Amino acid sequence: MESDKALRVAVLGCGSVGSQVVRLLDEQAADLEARVGAPVELVGVAVRRLDAPREVEVPEGLLTTDALALVSRDDVDVVVEVIGGIEPARTLILAALENGASVVTANKALLAEDGPTLFEAAEKHGRDLYYEAAVAGAIPILRPLRESLAGDKVTRVLGIVNGTTNFILDKMDTAGSGFAEALEEAQELGYAEADPTADVEGFDAAAKAAILASLAFHSRVTASDVHREGISEVTAADVQSAKDMGAVVKLLAICELKDDAVAVRVHPAMIPRSHPLASVREAYNAVFVESEAAGQLMFYGPGAGGSPTASAVLGDLVTVARNARAGTRGVGESAYADRAVLPMGETRTRYHVAIDVDDRAGVLAQVALAFAEHDVSIQTVRQEGRDLDAQLVVVSHEATDAQLSATVEHLRGMEIVREVTSVMRVEGEAE
């Protein structure tokens, strides 16, 4: 494009994010023009229904229900996709790229399921595909991973990347609520949807984990590579047990480099209260990054919401616009490392296990033997007698998840074990 020509933008979707994108394009027009070096002009907004109520007034004549026609117009330079979901988003993004437009998207589900198809299309057509808003909302995390840490070796990413579950777990921690009660409060406050499955069962976090792992380790990781456990089984007793050991329960997205392979998982875990992630409250998100040279970094902020997500979209839009003006492309995806994904059973972690046992001599020895049989060594045991029974709380040293889960199965089958009351992984502390 010529250097003084306006950059023409089409927006797909005008919900909570899309309406804020439209608002900012208008309100920040002068600043955007100064930063890009050319005006940024909204040329169309695709919606499902023309007469739906929306948070922003869209200039007359820009609304359309024909998204495919909009992305196929030859006067569109950038398409912002904020519809979400797999289809029709994928078809529309591919059509936009094919038509010569660059794309900015917030669509984590699509990127985690079928990112490579999109990246290849962007590469083939020489266009940009940016998606900072897809992970942790307004928090700049993808650009730092892709660019700031490009000269370093990232070894681990620990993220609180789902605000709904963090809100629920925070309530359980601070108010002592049970899961159901905390979920209900989250729903009342608009932090959780009527059907909360995608959030509470970890699907949303798993999609983000796949995206983070891909960038951090220069490899292709998709949602199906991510071991996923949600928080619906987390009990008030688990949260109390974490408190007793100076820890807090968080739903973590964990991406690790192990030798040349990657391990990517989402599950609730206990982390020490002294860890920077422990103080991430309410619906906030944070991503903790460990790398060889930089050490430990953390990025913190609002992980969702129309306006924060729109900020990330607009940041990408400015980059794409500058690239377009310079006749160049930004950094594309890099998957050169092509690493294997480690199955969960081979991933090394630590377990916190609470067990109700008969209170009689030799119980601790029998439990310790069960751990030893699976080659799992014990870091700490806490024993609390209660009338005729006792509770043992065991925290293991690091072992493979397969060894650890076999140990728990073994415990469940033992005569002296009345119940295994809590099993949770422990993360974020040096052994």
Place this chain on the structure above:
Amino acid sequence: MESDKALRVAVLGCGSVGSQVVRLLDEQAADLEARVGAPVELVGVAVRRLDAPREVEVPEGLLTTDALALVSRDDVDVVVEVIGGIEPARTLILAALENGASVVTANKALLAEDGPTLFEAAEKHGRDLYYEAAVAGAIPILRPLRESLAGDKVTRVLGIVNGTTNFILDKMDTAGSGFAEALEEAQELGYAEADPTADVEGFDAAAKAAILASLAFHSRVTASDVHREGISEVTAADVQSAKDMGAVVKLLAICELKDDAVAVRVHPAMIPRSHPLASVREAYNAVFVESEAAGQLMFYGPGAGGSPTASAVLGDLVTVARNARAGTRGVGESAYADRAVLPMGETRTRYHVAIDVDDRAGVLAQVALAFAEHDVSIQTVRQEGRDLDAQLVVVSHEATDAQLSATVEHLRGMEIVREVTSVMRVEGEAE
């Protein structure tokens, strides 16, 4: 440059940062080549003395004492400047740019004093000038401000950007040490230099504040625009007084947008313990950013050290190398907003004032009157009787710094006031 040709790098300085840059260039060579798309080759290292001991073995024949000759070689694509200080760094950077090389630097003092000269030279010669390592070491903060938030409006930046002073203040807070004792411990542990002036008196933080404000507000702010107060006057009593009100003392770099002007200052301040910056311990750094759409973001990590700083340098180096291969430049400096800098007297802030007064009737009324005379309204007063005298601790509402300091002068001259024992600004909380 051609796309398969090596990118040739000259490094100026081989101290704690330079030696880690040299090490990483060697150790990460394969990854750097994959990420850049061409080999990254070290072609020379300028040092003061060839025979000085250093932390890394520099390949034979690469060391030189003639830095100017090195940056003038026609086979150098990128110059990494990690000497620090104003001269000869400025001359060398300008010579490198003029000679057609791009530059990556960690030199906050030079950028804060004479950044515009360097930016203009980079612009004129069509080369890149990157300096992520100049502020907060390994923490990616400049790239997020410049790119991720390019579609947003940053309104405020609060940074803990000097590790030495944070270490000292943290010791004073946790161990109850006085300033002198905490400084001595910092020196013993290598966190403070033998002459600690640049850190302790806030010069280092002021340089970083100027750089942050320039990027955040798209304007030119130099070190001389920054109001600067160090921490050498902070007493154990100040720290205790902060504790009593649930706060902690930090040396903050504060950059604010007020209407169309900017206010930039560095001084110790009390912030509430619930603020994310309050939990930044020891020598860590963190930068807290407030923007209209994104809300509140925080970036946390190691703010100094050879290896973390080298990570930031290498990240810039990869970006510059990618740009060079694409025959393009990155985002240059943008000062389009050209904002006025507000004098400290006109900057609005809040004061915490502790006063020893005679313990007699009417004292509180007289003190309240003194505040009222300067149009400063009081948020809270805490009164503690102690035998024949009493202590009043007053926290004001927001007023201009001129009004607040006039109020303190007024108090000092009052007959009933025995001593103003602590004066400190209060930041980071909603009124």
